[in-house]
Amino acid sequence: MGLSPRSLRVGLIGAGAIGSWHARIVSERPDADLVAICDLDAVRAEALAARFGGDAYTDAAALFASAALDAVILASPESVHVEQALLAAAAGVPMLIEKPVAADLAGIAAIRAAAQAAGVAVMAGHVERFEIGSAQLKTAVDEGVCGRLVSIAARRQFVALEMPRFKGISTTLRILGVHDFDLITWIHPVQIAEVYAAAGRGRIFEETGLDDHVMTTIRFADGAVALVESAWTLPAPYGAFQTPDGWSPAGNNRLDVFGATGMVSNDMSLRGQQLIAFDEQSGFRAAGIRHQPLLHGRVVGALAEEVSAFLRMVAEKSAPIVGLDDAERAVALTSAAEASLASGLPVRPTG
Ligand SMILES: NC(=O)c1ccc[n+]([C@@H]2O[C@H](COP(=O)([O-])OP(=O)(O)OC[C@H]3O[C@@H](n4cnc5c(N)ncnc54)[C@H](O)[C@@H]3O)[C@@H](O)[C@H]2O)c1
Structure with missing residues (x-):
């Protein structure tokens, strides 16, 4: 061509x-x-x-x-x-x-x-911003469905496949937590008073040095709280797909927002929005179809929308939909949670 x-x-x-x-x-x-x-x-x-x-x-x-x-x-x-x-x-x-x-x-x-x-121009590759469920949840909160926001609960749990590639160069919070830190600060753009994180450590930690399951609590200055779970604690065979093309390991993910007068829930769990397969050799497996699903031989979905927004920004010389301010907020929370993990104490984020 x-x-x-x-x-x-x-x-x-x-x-x-x-x-x-x-x-x-x-x-x-x-x-x-x-x-x-x-x-x-x-x-x-x-x-x-x-x-x-x-x-x-x-x-x-x-x-x-x-x-x-x-x-x-x-x-x-x-x-x-x-x-x-x-x-x-x-x-x-x-x-x-x-x-x-x-x-x-x-x-x-x-x-x-x-x-x-x-x-x-710099655009941040925060793919969750381009997931329809995440973006619609943000719209619902902005339109007042929850009333005054009280709490947010986010879970992002995956099978631990190909983890050695991250050994020594990344952390569970930088790989998984940062997605939810971005979503939370987007949904509730309020100053953060305190971050506290604790890690459950097991096989993944022993093999790779990455925490198996991190629980991060966030206290906002307006009294709201959030809990972010970032985890590799799904059994690996459950999501070990090689074929067909486009089937990826399933996530057990969820984002719930609760307020004084309502709630919004985006269920991306094993029980919803996933494909399952069962065969004599591998048994029961669950496949994720978020971020980069294939449709009639082409990649569609959130990652393709992210690239599309980036190329539009370049062609039109416009501002990025997700920029460095957003990246800074997400990284500030990630760093605060990592500092809390290291010290065992609550941390006030900077930035
Ligand atoms: N948006 C998402 O959902 C998503 C999913 C996976 C990874 N990521 C992010 O993307 C990044 C890459 O992750 P990955 O899973 O593709 O890792 P990966 O290890 O599969 O790929 C990284 C590649 O970068 C290459 N590389 C390393 N240093 C380089 C250098 N100095 N110059 C050129 N190439 C270099 C490596 O050889 C490797 O091929 C990470 O920051 C990760 O958090 C995002």
Whole structure:
């Protein structure tokens, strides 16, 4: 397929689990061309480039030096987001950065300073903002369905598949908790007085150093409270799907908002919105179809909507739907919860 004059030249850094979905989504769009894929692992970069198009790189600086990009997606681990965002800013390329946008608040500040100095837009890859259930829940709360907000309960629980890839480079709160910290501060944008987190540790902790199940409580300055559960405590065989294409491990997820006069509940649990399969070899399994479901051979759903919003932002030179202020709030809560886990004490978040 040739480049049409209006096609955006898109680059991707990080050709792993989520980067592969971004590559496919960009390749399926009529208004964009995937022209460059970078991964430290040359085999991964080349395999993805062979499947979805573009030149393969193993060095992000080389990619920006030669690819003439209109936009870039950073789907690398958060430990390298800052250095890669600074390269993108220096090259004048607007960027979509996977969650968590940075590992800490200093990283967010560095990205903000570089982007502002270069006049380059940054969008945060907070995929839950593009899930219809999450967005409709936010609308319902804003329209007053709950009345005065009293409490929020969020659960995000997954099977522990392919966890060793996060060993030593991420945490349960940065992988899972940050999604709900973003949703909670979006739904209830009120100052946070205190964060307290405690972890249940078992097999996952022993094998990877990641907490099996973290419970974070949040006290807002207006008296409301939230409980966020971030967990890998679903049995692995339950969601171990290799086929068919597009079936991913099921999550046991839920977001409930309670107020003085009403409640709103988004049930993404094992009992709803999931596919199940039962066969003689593997037994009973549950598959998730959120974020990047396939429909008639194309990726639809929240991740595709996120990429669409990003490319629209680039084409129209408009403000991001989810920006660095949102990323900062989510990372501030993540860091506060991590500090509480480390000290065993309640923490007042900064930022
Ligand atoms: N939005 C979501 O639902 C979602 C889902 C999964 C992961 N993520 C986020 O995306 C990021 C990547 O996660 P993943 O699961 O795809 O991890 P992954 O390990 O599968 O992929 C990361 C890739 O980045 C490459 N990489 C590492 N350092 C690099 C560097 N300096 N330059 C170029 N490439 C480099 C690795 O070789 C690897 O191929 C994480 O921040 C994670 O939290 C988001």
